[in-house]
Amino acid sequence: MDFLRPVVVLSGGFFCLAGCPPGPTPTPGTDIVYDSVFDLQSTASSEIRSDSLDSTARSISSSSGSLDRGSNTIRLGNLDGTINGDRTRVAFDEGGVASITQGATEYVALFIAEPQNADPFFGIFGVPTNLSEVPDSGTATYDGVGSASIQIIDGTSFYELIGSASIDVNFAQGDIDMTFSDLNGQRRDGVAAPVDVSNVAVVHVNDAALVDGQFSGGVAEFSSTEVSAALSGTEVVTTSGGFFGPNGDEIGGVLLIDDTSGAGTLLVQGSFVAD
Incomplete structure (x- = not known):
């Protein structure tokens, strides 16, 4: 951190x-x-x-x-x-x-x-951080190289990826911005053999709310030269996580971006840790 x-x-x-x-x-x-x-x-x-x-x-x-x-x-x-x-x-x-x-x-x-x-x-x-040790002012950046596990599903295409997490926290404003990049792994299309893929996408979840040492919600952005689908604007974004170790030294959580209930076809889900 x-x-x-x-x-x-x-x-x-x-x-x-x-x-x-x-x-x-x-x-x-x-x-x-x-x-x-x-x-x-x-x-x-x-x-x-x-x-x-x-x-x-x-x-x-x-x-x-x-x-x-x-x-x-x-x-x-x-x-x-x-x-x-x-x-x-x-x-x-x-x-x-x-x-x-x-x-x-x-x-x-x-x-x-x-x-x-x-x-x-x-x-x-x-091991979660005691609430009394979570900062209530200032900002911090947490990084985790190779510590984000992201799955992307677009129709019949399934991507299983490992990448990096960069988490920006504004403790005073209770706001968290997350970026997941350098996403590498494999793509599976139906029953076909998996194919190695690299730098598949960049996923942002901005403006997650930080309350009492835990975060939730957020607004998603998704960009990719590999995945043809884009977010429709009606996606539902769910996140959950918090701080771990003394003085909030580490952060971890899960995310779900579901854009499949309307016109969209994209589903992004994953977990991450960073320090």
Whole structure:
């Protein structure tokens, strides 16, 4: 994170299906253990927060839970599981697994979940910043190279991409602008073999509202020389995320741009982390 004042191949939500209650940023006075999710020497237990996206239901949700590093157990929303020693895989007690990717951050990670009895989902989870530590003035920029996972669906064309996230935060105005670029990966057209693609698109989500350490909403912009579709102007933009680690050092979230209910054909969804 770079403050400008003196002083986000992953798809699918984690541990909480759509409809779970929101997971608030811890309030002042809450005892937060700021050990890295990937600190393999720590045995501490931390409160955690997740933001997830169910691709099938096209819905976003957030939830809270805990990570017990000593017993290698995790609880988030209504799902319990066991996390392996290197913190890259979760086995759910009710069946199914989740894979975890570190990205460019220590306190928040990307995941893909495939529960046995529910739709797959993806998102981010981590140790949330205590609300009293989230700045209330100034601006900051968070960058994550290769830490954004974006899917683009245009008719029968499906793009699965990894790229960079640049997140500009104005704490005083409660405003967040997100840019996802350098998006590289593969395109699949129906049953045809996948094709490698690069610099597919640039996705902007501007003017997301920051309230009590969490952000939502926004206005989307989409440009591409690869994808023929453009946003129609009637798209629905949904985002959810927040700050992680001490003093809001890291940020993570999920986004859904759905332009398929009217004349549009474009669907953009993804997750990201940045510091």
